[in-house]
Amino acid sequence: MRTHEEIQRQIKGIIDLRNSLQEFSAFGDNNYEPLDTMIDILHGTGNYADYEDAEDAIESAAYEATEWLEGNINEGHDDLFE
Numbered sequence: 001m002r003t004h005e006e007i008q009r010q011i012k013g014i015i016d017l018r019n020s021l022q023e024f025s026a027f028g029d030n031n032y033e034p035l036d037t038m039i040d041i042l043h044g045t046g047n048y049a050d051y052e053d054a055e056d057a058i059e060s061a062a063y064e065a066t067e068w069l070e071g072n073i074n075e076g077h078d079d080l081f082e
């Protein structure tokens with residue numbers, strides 16, 4: 001499990017990324033929903049099962065955040081944000 005400081009760093013990075021994006025991509029995809037999903041999971045207000053049958057981008061974000069929390073993210077990919 002990750003430390004409180006590690007989780008807070010990820011949340012801040014995701015929020016900063018979210019604030020740098022437009023809500024919708026040129027293709028009409030919602031850029032905020034997958035990031036909000038990650039934040040929910042990192043805050044502990046959601047879990048992967050809540051998003052398991054959601055749209056692909058949202059389910060993928062939920063999976064990635066869950067894997068990160070459990071320490072299963074590969075080396076060299078330590079952050080959930082870019």
